[in-house]
Amino acid sequence: MRLGGAVGLGTASRQAARQAEPVESNRRARKVAAKLRPVGLWCFFRSDYNWRHIVEIITGNSRGFVKRALISDIHGNLEALQAVLADIEPHNVDDIVCLGDIIGYGPNPCECLDLVMKRCSRVILGNHDQAALFDPDGFNPMALRAIYWTRDQLDSGNGSQAQINARWDFLGELPRFFDDDDDFKFVHASPRDPTNEYVFPEYIYDQRKMEILFGKVNQYCFMGHTHLPGVFTTSCEFVSPEECDHRYALGSTKLMINVGSVGQPRDENNQACYVLLDTEAKEVVYRRVPYDFEQTAAKIYREADLDDALGDRLKRGH
Numbered sequence: 001m002r003l004g005g006a007v008g009l010g011t012a013s014r015q016a017a018r019q020a021e022p023v024e025s026n027r028r029a030r031k032v033a034a035k036l037r038p039v040g041l042w043c044f045f046r047s048d049y050n051w052r053h054i055v056e057i058i059t060g061n062s063r064g065f066v067k068r069a070l071i072s073d074i075h076g077n078l079e080a081l082q083a084v085l086a087d088i089e090p091h092n093v094d095d096i097v098c099l100g101d102i103i104g105y106g107p108n109p110c111e112c113l114d115l116v117m118k119r120c121s122r123v124i125l126g127n128h129d130q131a132a133l134f135d136p137d138g139f140n141p142m143a144l145r146a147i148y149w150t151r152d153q154l155d156s157g158n159g160s161q162a163q164i165n166a167r168w169d170f171l172g173e174l175p176r177f178f179d180d181d182d183d184f185k186f187v188h189a190s191p192r193d194p195t196n197e198y199v200f201p202e203y204i205y206d207q208r209k210m211e212i213l214f215g216k217v218n219q220y221c222f223m224g225h226t227h228l229p230g231v232f233t234t235s236c237e238f239v240s241p242e243e244c245d246h247r248y249a250l251g252s253t254k255l256m257i258n259v260g261s262v263g264q265p266r267d268e269n270n271q272a273c274y275v276l277l278d279t280e281a282k283e284v285v286y287r288r289v290p291y292d293f294e295q296t297a298a299k300i301y302r303e304a305d306l307d308d309a310l311g312d313r314l315k316r317g318h
Contacts, residue, residue, distance in 0.1 A: 065280035067092070070259045072099035072188070072224025072274075074116070075128065076106025076150065077263030077314070080272040081115055083291035084262050091276060099224040099259060100126025100174075100188035100195075104143065105310050106263055107299035109150045110157035113167045125174035126188045127196050127225070133171055138196070142307045149305035183219035184279075190223060191216035191256070198226055199256065201238040210236050214254050221256045222277070229260030229273050229286055240267070241286035250282040257284055264310075270317035 069088045074081050088096060098120045103109040105128070116123060131139060131147045132154065139147060154167055177187045177194040190197035191213055203209055214234055231239045231248050233255060239248065241260075248257070260273030267273075271288040278285070297311030 066094045066277075067279070068277045069093045069096045070099060070186075070222055070275040070277055071096065071120075071262050072259050073101040073126070073227055073261035073263060074098070074103075074106070074112050075101055075261070075263040076103050076109040076112050077272075077296050078106070078108035078111045078115075079293070079296045080263045080289075080291045081112055083289045084272050084274050084287075085115065085119060087287060087289045088274070093276065095121035097121065097186060098123040099186060099222065100124045101128045101224065102126065102171075103132055103150050103154075104128030105146050105306075107296065107303060107306065109153050110159070110167065112263075113154075113170065114159075114163075117167075117170055122178060122186070123170075123174055124178065124186060124188050125171075125176050125195060129171050129174060130195060133168075142309060145305050145307065146310065149303065179218075185217060185221040187221060187223045189225040191221045199223065199232065199258070200226055201228060201230060201240075204232065204236040204238050207236055210234075213256065217254050217256060219254055220250060221254075222275070223256065223258055224261065226258060227261035227264055227266035229258050229267060229275075231284075232256040232258075241273075241288075246286040246288075248284050250279075250284065260286065264314065266313075266318045268316075268318050270315060 069091070071081075071084060085096075096119055098116050100123070102112050102116050102123070104126075106112070128143075128147060128150075131137070132151050136144055136147050155164065157164065157167075177185065179185050185191060187194040189195050190199045199213065203213075210232070213232075229241050231244070233239070234253055248255075257275070259275040260267070262272045262274055265271065265273050269288060270293055271290050274287050274289070276285040276287060293314040297314050300306045300311035300314075301308055
C-alpha cells in the first residue's frame with residue numbers, strides 16, 4: 001500500500017504544515033508482529049510486510065481478497081452516515097474506506113468526524129477537509145460560509161479539548177491518496193489531482209482529457225467529489241448505477257469508479273450512496289440507503305450561517 005502525501009498540522013498551530021509519514025501500515029504490522037512473537041509466529045514478520053500481508057498469513061487468504069465498503073462526501077450529514085454504517089453492517093466487510101469530504105455543508109461535522117475516526121480504517125483528504133485546514137480556494141459563497149462555520153464548530157464543538165485537538169490532528173494527517181497493490185488507486189477527486197479536480201460524466205466527450213486521466217490509472221481508480229455515482233470506461237462511456245443494475249464487473253480494462261455521496265447526493269436521488277468492492281467476486285455494488293433527510297435539513301435551517309439551500313438540496317437529491 002502506498003500513501004499519498006499528507007497535510008500534517010500540529011495541534012499548537014494548524015497553520016504550520018508538517019509532512020505526515022506514510023507508514024501506518026508498517027506500524028500496524030509491528031503491533032501484530034509483537035503479538036505473534038510469544039507464540040512462535042514472529043518469524044513470518046519482515047519489516048516490509050504491511051498489516052494486510054500478516055493477516056493473509058494468519059487467515060490463509062494468500063491471494064489477498066478483500067471486501068470493502070467505500071464511502072465518500074459525507075459533508076457533516078450525521079443521519080446519512082449513521083444509516084450507511086448500519087447498512088454496511090450485515091455485509092461483513094473487511095474494512096471501510098472513506099474517500100474524503102467528511103465535513104463541509106452539513107450540520108454535524110464533529111459527530112461525523114468522530115464516527116469516521118472510529119469506523120474507517122483508511123481515510124483520504126477531501127477538498128472541504130483541506131479547506132477547513134487552510135484558506136479555501138475556489139469555493140462559492142455558500143460553500144465558503146459553510147466551511148467557516150464548520151471551522152468554528154471544530155474549534156468549539158462537542159467534547160474535551162483533547163477530543164477537539166484529536167479531530168484537528170486527524171484531519172491534518174490525512175493522505176491525499178493511497179494505492180493498494182498495483183491495481184487499486186483511491187483518491188477523493190481524480191487520478192491526476194487527488195483533491196480538487198472534478199471528473200464529470202460529460203467529460204466522456206473530451207477524449208483527450210479521458211486519455212490523460214486514464215494514463216494515471218494502473219487498473220482501477222475509485223473516487224468521489226462530484227457526488228455523481230457511476231463508472232467511466234476507456235471507451236469514453238459513463239455507466240450510471242441504474243444502467244448496470246447497480247453492479248459492475250471488474251475486468252481487464254481500466255476503470256474510474258465514482259462511489260457517489262453519502263451526505264449530499266446530486267444524481268436526482270435523495271438516498272445516501274456508497275459502494276461495496278469485492279476483489280474476489282471482482283465487482284462493485286452500488287448501495288442506496290434511505291435516511292431522515294428532513295431531520296438533517298431542519299438542523300441546517302436552524303443555523304444562520306448555513307444556507308437554507310443546503311437543506312433543500314438534500315430533499316431533492318441534487
